[in-house]
Amino acid sequence: MELGLEAALARKKQDHPGRPRKLDGRAEARLIALACSAPPQGRKEWTLRLLADKLIELEVVDTVSDETVRRVLKKTRSSRG
Helix, strand or coil: CCCCHHHHHCCCCCCCCCCCCCCCHHHHHHHHHHHHCCCCCCCCCCCHHHHHHHHHHCCCCCCCCHHHHHHHHHHCCCCCC
């Protein structure tokens, strides 16, 4: 079925829109700064879980998973230490 040029150029409305980002630009910046900082006392380096827990402790977000932390760090090509 041909819908024409306008249909080809316009975005289709999603049946199930994606959920909002857990970490906005400001929260991502805090995460990167945290990941580049010294790890907690008694730790050699930051883990994804430690970073997620620290973001919650600092009240940057209410909840965040270590997988979200991993994706953000991968997207920004940031190391964890």
